[in-house]
Amino acid sequence: MKKVKTLLFIGLLGISMTSLAQQPGVEKIAGGKTHEFRYTNPITRDTALSMRDHCIIKVENKWYCTGTSNPVWTGPNPGVRLLVSDDLIHWKQHSWLIDASKLPEDCPYNGRFWAPEIHYIQGKYWLTVNSGKVTKEDPKGMSTHSVWLFSSDEVTGPYVLVNGPLTPQYNNDATLFEDEDGQVYFYCSGNGLFQAKIDLTTGKLTTPAEKFLDKKQPGWPEWMIGGIEGPFVIKRDGTYFMFFSTWTRGYEVGLLKSKNPLGPWELVSDEPIFGTRKKGYRPELAIEGGYDHLKFQDTEDPYCETGHNALFIGPDGNIWSSCHYMGYEKRPYPYCSELQDWGKTPQMGYEPVYYENGRFYIKGPTWTEQVVEY
Template identity: 25%
Template sequence: MGYKNPVISIQGMDHGDPAVCKYNGKYYLYHTGPREIRVYESVNLIDWELQGIALHASDDPDHWAQIGLWAPEIIHENGTFYMYVTAALMNSDGSENDDVRRIGVATSKNPLGPFTLAPQPLTDEWSIDAHPFKDEDGTYYMFYNVRNEYTRGPNGVIGTGNVVDRMADLTSLSGNPTMVVKPEHLWEGNKDHSFFWNEGPFVLKRNGKYFQMYSAGFFGDDTYGVYYATSDTPKGEGGMEDTSWSKWGDGEPILRTNEACLGPGHHVVVKGPDGVGDYIIYHGYEPGENVRERRVRVGRFRWNGDNIWLEPPSLDTLPTPTMPTFDGRFLPSISQINEQLLKHMYENYFFETNVRTGGKSASGDACYVDEANAVRWIIDPKEKTVKIYAVKGGEEMANNTVALQANFNEEAYHLFQVEKRGSVLKIFLNKLLVAEVDSGFSEGKGIVRVNEGKVAGTILTKLP
């Protein structure tokens, strides 16, 4: 089976700046809209169904978010969904006031919404394209786009650039932005070189190095594409003149216009249904349409060593994103999930589920050989700890106990992941590494079990 791009294409509608949030085994996609943010749902990243409106602009004449809801990005933390979105004030004729365009946040308890806008924006200057990034220590940073004297392009021509600020919490910034990238080359602007863009940030971390992907050029034609820069730190100390980030390949694009897509860009990267493969979700124009409507596309993302490779736009049928070896995302009970997991004993695997404790302990086996040889985990909301311990020959050999966050929500689902390679297991809770355990089992193969708690979105993928 396969698919063809674009995966979302509705005549008469622009689907610019798509972003995807994965939650409990499903994907939710949001995109730019004049006065509303639509939300689509999928289980495979390819087949999307419109679910309705997640966010409406405010009708309050004094509110910061009256029109121009641009580039939403959504995260889930501790039971709350946070949508970071750009909005503008409305002129008296109903048009957007581009001089007063700022980033703010809206929240919901459901990925479908409705989201409620905060009364005040996060930024007090012209700003768009918010991207929240969670570092390995749990610190959140906001990467976003600004237009000021520091972001001018070649020959001092007006332009936009990406900056980063540490988030004080998920609804406020520290207020000390630092430069990440700004236009440096003539190809990062429109064809008459009267305006330049570096925008649409998305950040990944690999082997201790930070990678900020971004879009450059004019979003309305074939100059637009995707690029990236690297740094040893997410936020330098040089303020708006910081030079911690360096553009890869002297600013060469890694995704560009071809016969299949005009102006590809403004993307996110998301794990596929197997929890292992990476995919880029981006927008672009159909070359033959001649309408100002961007379509949603999906492509493969890969690491070539420490370099990023993106699948070029194609007119061909592409392979459907890889499904997990065991797909228990929508099985209703732990007993049914465990019954199927018993059939999957591997030396190397990736396991993912979402756990809700509901005021009680949740537990399971990250690797089970037999009753005397296992690696076990317990999330205890009363003790406010997560404990990881290995049992070998009937004796407890290792014990890692980590404190849960102080405001741990017992009624929320929390992402729990295990990566096993040989005898070594890495265990993550809400994308943070909780423990790395060497079980020391002479037999490398094992199974995964869930013993107590409520779970959703459970998958197991065999690794090579």
């Protein structure tokens, strides 16, 4: 059992964190009382709740989570689901925000519904959904896969389509960020990372979606070349930070920073700040990218994937990071005689985030009981 003392984020939930901090019911925990939050990753261990790319939002005294439902790779999935929890430990199915079985035949976003996110901005909930049109000729909907924007007055919906597709080409993993002046920014992936300004009222980009970082960017680290995805932006002390993921060596999270929401962006660390890497897990992805998959050391954790993160307000009122954790069959969990069925599917996991020396850090990934005191 490991104890972790989180740092109090003075001012972190202020105006510079509008998108994250203005969620209803979010406020700092104050007073002289001592609290403990105990958790063990992965949090969910139920194949029925299996998702990838978890994105959590706190509303009043509950947490809601959406993500990529199964099946992920083999064709259409059931839609966009919503989980709910009262304590960040016990999760259950709440509803389907988009139920694919109820969409009309001519619906242009009936595909795989990858990496949805919910953001509370300017008094409304905004749902970004990444999907395309599944046809006989394109059974996975990839030729039309792009971003769709929905809105609702309640986190649980119903959500109404505002606009889509937001870009004319393949894009995925959309996220939103509102700056102090009320300007909202749109970021996404698609064989690299893209950025633009967006008007939420119309759901239209007001600047072209600019590709600002390629997975094979000259002079950038080799651990990016397998692929980069999942941007998530936050602002602290006048600096914009962008978390993103790469799957070259397993699933890892990198961190960029900039003095401007549209860059130029630079790496905070030459190495990923979080994640797992295993030489024996999908080495072909590194080889195809020209990366020597044998020249790095495996991380000690029992996972093959811990990536595509998003940030949320945790039990202590501070910022935490969520993503999917998936067990590595060649390295079973230390408290399991065999890897359980849930270990073979992506499950929810999270860790505290802390800020020190002008940058963010993420604890873990952990797999034994953690105790957070606040």
